[in-house]
Amino acid sequence: MPADQGVAVPTGLRRGKDRGTRALTPVPYRVVSRRRETDDVTTLSLAPVAGVAMAFRPGQFNMLTAFGVGEAAISISSAPSSSGPLEHTVRDVGTVTHSLCAARVGDLVGVRGPFGTDWGLAEVDDQVDTLHTLGGTTHAHLRGDVVVVAGGIGLAPLRGAVYELLARRSHDGGGVVVCVGARDPSQIVFRDDLEEWTRAGAEVSVTVDVSAPGWTGHVGLVTSVLGDAHFDPSRTTALVCGPEIMMRFTARALTDRGMDPGRIRVSLERNMQCGVAWCGHCQLGPFLLCRDGPVLPYAGIVAHLLTEPER
Amino acid sequence: METADARLIDAQGLDAVIAVLGELGYDTRGPVVRDGAVMPGTVTGVVDLPVGYHDEQAPGHYQLEYRGDNTVFAWAVGPGSWKAELFPPTQELWRATRDGGDLTFSEPDADYRPLALIGARPCELAALDVLDRVLRDGGTPDPHYRARRDGAFIVVAECGVPAATCFCTSMGTGPGADVGFDLALTELDDGAGHRFVVRVGSERGAEVLAGVSSLPASPANLEGRRQVLAAAADATTRQLSVDGLGALLARNLDHPRWDEAAQRCLACGNCTLVCPTCFCSDVRDTTTLTGEIRRQRSWASCFDLDHSYLHGGPVRATTSSRYRQWLTHKLSTWWDQFGTSGCVGCGRCIAWCPVGIDLTEEAAAIRSTDGAVRPGAAPGRVSS
Structure with a gap:
């Protein structure tokens, strides 16, 4: 105007x-x-x-x-x-x-x-095994395979990341695995994108907690499809977003497969009223999630905070 | 601050300092007696200050007493901190009018008449330093706070008479002040009469003092100041052991003491209102009858259930978790977030808690039983 x-x-x-x-x-x-x-x-x-x-x-x-x-x-x-x-x-x-x-x-x-912080995809282009700092914790940069795990609308902040990863896959060579969980088939978001990602070479699995008439896909928690996903835990980075309990069990499943917790990134959520670290609502322990998050490595204090939620 | 250039003024001299500040265009604010407490208010001279007033403070207790003597600063902090002068309880952020399919925004100017904060205590200077880190020196400065803060002329009044709730000596924030002021006063009321040692902390402080009749402070006056501060430090008996305190609280999130404190805590939020560093705010939009949209910021409290609201309900649903959030933020995670303690030892939260919960006592209780775990806590929880 x-x-x-x-x-x-x-x-x-x-x-x-x-x-x-x-x-x-x-x-x-x-x-x-x-x-x-x-x-x-x-x-x-x-x-x-x-x-x-x-x-x-x-x-x-x-x-x-x-x-x-x-x-x-x-x-x-x-x-x-x-x-x-x-x-x-x-x-x-x-x-x-x-x-x-x-x-x-x-x-x-x-x-x-x-x-806030992002998924840290920029380091993919570097192709150098440097370290960078995310949320105050130093961890290995993103290279090799990438596993994207989403629960429900948790796929929203990951959607852009999947497109970026697929665009880079041609020269990066790493695999892209996408595991999506939804409460029931009607709650699956971005259905067209899921098909497009499969065509573009991603390994996409979708599961629902509760089936419905017409559903022929997988039924079970997202951790159940994660177990069958193809990736090399020693050279994989995981990007995880969903309800806290889902992220907790997903992180546990990934570390059980041998992944370094520092290479698991989670997106956390709290009440936010300013976005610029003034209002204090988005505190989670030592973090102001609008400033230090929402994306943080699932290591140290973050794993600790997700293990015992506030009550 | 060197004391070599210190000056000496009497009550008329203090009157003149306030008058000079007023003539320079400052909005002269200082402690006044209002509603039975020492509160920030407009001061035009010594007559407006709490002359002859003394206080008695204890957990859940605050009582002013008028003795009619000539002391000006013989009381400890009241419930109103200087936070409200620089970060008002409500602040309009913008308004917008609809114009067909478009919106036109307007924002309140941040051109404020400069404030002179007269008689701020050393712990309150420390509190402003804490607020600066949040609202001025972080990645995004709040223009309203910055304008008020950067323009403010500060006359600190060093403490000679601490309250039983004070613990600035534990926090390293008093009873004297070394930095962060334009002028520093120390009240002397001894055999030689009632005077103030004045130290200069800035160029503009020197300019203001130059406009006032003063004498050089004698070695005896400086010794008098030293004795006042030493006596105040001795009289500050409440203590908070800060050694490893942040880590202590961080590893005791499941301590049974949180639930015990919650048995007494009313979750009223008084502590957050009187705290000179609590900065949480809510942002609310309203629409006027003419369709104008206004966004306003107002103080918030982590004791409010809505503070942690996330689709479906509050994250911190219990009083225990909200008390724990407040105390661990003040004494532990504030360090992680802003590189300083969130507590300056002013003791307001102790005096103004309706049930007299004392954070120094709570922290000491956890320290004495480090590692205790409440019944029902998740097993195998890692200490960080």
């Missing part, structure tokens, strides 16, 4: 031309398309009203504003290399997410971000 628009500015207020210092003011994006993933999950495609869309890395999140209702932390579900719109996949679980899921094409949604 034009910045010099003739709207009276109340005394003591000024328009946010210097928005760089006003970290809590969202940038308006418009809904350009929407896709229903399940009965309560919707993917919104967003394009900025003015300027170009933000740069981000897979695994990061944005604060999305439903104007007049409030704001919620939502993972970016598109891939950075995609020339298409910025996508967020939202589950309708509260007032703000309900409004976001109800947004129509043409509606405005506020976007702040991107915030």
